[in-house]
Amino acid sequence: MAAQRPLSPRKRPTQRRSQATVEAILKAGARVFARRGYAGGTTNHIAEVAGVSIGTLYEYFPNKGAILVAIAQSQLDRMIAEVQHSIAEGGVDEPLADLLHRFVSTMLEVHESDPKLHRVLFGEAPHPSELHACVLQMEETLAHTIEARLSACPEVAALDADTAAHLVVQTVEALTHRFVHHGIHDLARDAFIDEVVALLGSYLTRKL
Amino acid sequence: MAAQRPLSPRKRPTQRRSQATVEAILKAGARVFARRGYAGGTTNHIAEVAGVSIGTLYEYFPNKGAILVAIAQSQLDRMIAEVQHSIAEGGVDEPLADLLHRFVSTMLEVHESDPKLHRVLFGEAPHPSELHACVLQMEETLAHTIEARLSACPEVAALDADTAAHLVVQTVEALTHRFVHHGIHDLARDAFIDEVVALLGSYLTRKL
Amino acid sequence: MAAQRPLSPRKRPTQRRSQATVEAILKAGARVFARRGYAGGTTNHIAEVAGVSIGTLYEYFPNKGAILVAIAQSQLDRMIAEVQHSIAEGGVDEPLADLLHRFVSTMLEVHESDPKLHRVLFGEAPHPSELHACVLQMEETLAHTIEARLSACPEVAALDADTAAHLVVQTVEALTHRFVHHGIHDLARDAFIDEVVALLGSYLTRKL
């Protein structure tokens, strides 16, 4: 195990060339980790794929974990952005089912965009604890977004909107992850979405 | 990365002594993996904790992965047994909520019994594909059990009982796992169970 | 910089084969360090010279520093033994000059036995702090030995025998080291010994 070091990038790449280098490394890292897993993906391999010397890689990232964290962070940012964008799309008086459908679909799309990488980033362990914190924070952000939207929905009758929102996010996160990686029963993609929408819809609109 | 090899134990430990040796190794493996993760747990360390030489360990297990699989298998077997036992407990005319409550509680207990080990076995990757298959099969078994019980429940109105059962199992699996490892919102244990029961209950009894 | 680890050997080599292996490693280490210095001598090189795989080397020594310390320890032990033996040789009523002569000669011989190695062990830095402690302790031991002998010498008139003994040891240590490594003036070996004997003799027998 390497000594604990800050996992934030070492240098701020100020020059144009450095910018490109950093991006090449991250892109290469994503590919290498996706293909071979975190433990199996070596820094030398990443450097090679990035077309950069190993020394250069370590110029910008203090260690292997920092590369992973940087990749994960950008994935999470993208995830949040897409979900927020997707949720904002519908009108205010849109039926709950449509809203949920869009939410689940978007989450599914995000997971599908690079399943292997996703599995490594969020399914593997052990990981730098930074990564874990990022994920938790993402879920928190998503829960807030969802809660705000649900509270504007007349159909929804939750005693504790906060808790409900968190449960919804966790459930969607977990089920889409599983669906993408090993399927659920023999459910087709659309059927899966419908089923999850039914699960969440009946929960959120249940008689108390 | 080791070459692919059969992951089943090498010898059938027919004799008493061998039995004990194998068990010692599995127990040691569980402890070591729980404490240090899969990658961090070395076979030499396992052998040492088991009070056995490294040579003996390889006499019974062809490689590191096989130890993990064996440990996982026994955990999964226990899981299935406990759930089946727990589900069988209630009477036939028992309310759905009570049944679900018992199911969720049992799953939670199983996850709580050794969270660290559980995380390594079912949260970490990469793992021998055998392990993955075992987990899928366990979920299948659980789904069957649940389905059988639900079909006897008058409240339940599912179009596709099979799919519903799978979704229920997946959801409970995923949510209890998450709850044990990093909590969900700030939900207390009991509140968590109630919430999951509500989620599943409203889904299973929804008006179609 | 490697993380701090115990520098004592890892395994007690109980079997005959291991004994030989450890000795081969120490011998190879002595040669390699002597030839290339501590920093320049690599563990891989030592293993190669020892005719042993790098893994085997690390089976017995937790890191490079431990090899150095082990080599140094044995050198120091030899040093102490030779000096004690040499000092014990003379009769009780032996003239001081003869005693000193033997002491200086012996120290010189020890330093001459493998000057390059000696320089690395006791002239280089930075070194594991263990090594420093060993050297200090050796000097302490030598000082005690010398003091005991000097106190039996009627010619010696020291106010503080303890201090005098330490100064004598330090001086001989330092001057022989320097003489061996870059000579002092153009002094021939014998002349050097005589001069040091004169230095110490006049000091120990001075009128107070």
Next chain:
Amino acid sequence: MAAQRPLSPRKRPTQRRSQATVEAILKAGARVFARRGYAGGTTNHIAEVAGVSIGTLYEYFPNKGAILVAIAQSQLDRMIAEVQHSIAEGGVDEPLADLLHRFVSTMLEVHESDPKLHRVLFGEAPHPSELHACVLQMEETLAHTIEARLSACPEVAALDADTAAHLVVQTVEALTHRFVHHGIHDLARDAFIDEVVALLGSYLTRKL
């Protein structure tokens, strides 16, 4: 190990700015080497502390060793200057003990001025051979100075003044170095000086 290259500075810094740059590098080098040793002090770190880019550093020094040598040279020059100044202070008919006392004190002061740096410069190895030569030459210079002064001293009765002077210098060098770095016995500073003075005084004034 770097290829052997000339260790003298690359450019003559004729301009003011260059002067300042060189001095900044030397000062930074002194600090960095003192703090982290020679091997542990990196050229990048030195450049950073000097507030200069690594490229600029290599504009003035062909390699790491050259920086060390330059630092050492200036220390040695200072050493010689201080000793010469100190020796010249006393009157011609001053007692030998006073002269020696001043000499030892001055050497001690010089060693004490920056012990860490001193240890790195003159205690560590391996070093560029240039450095070794510088040290030898310094000792030669010091020996000449001492010899000249001693030959004017009626108390001194050395057969070979040259040799005696060298031995004196070597002894003082070695003992003050040791005293500063790990003490000698439990001798206080003053007591140490007195003892060394006694050692040298009795040697220089001994009956032949």
Next chain:
DNA sequence: AATGAATGAGAGTTCATTCAT
């Protein structure tokens, strides 16, 4: 005169696995 991004050989170390005993 100065920069700093890039280099890459090579360092120390680990650990799953083998096989002679």
Next chain:
DNA sequence: AATGAATGAACTCTCATTCAT
């Protein structure tokens, strides 16, 4: 049935140095 000494490929990471700008 059991041992444990030995293996060595492969890992992460460092740092003196270069050279295009």
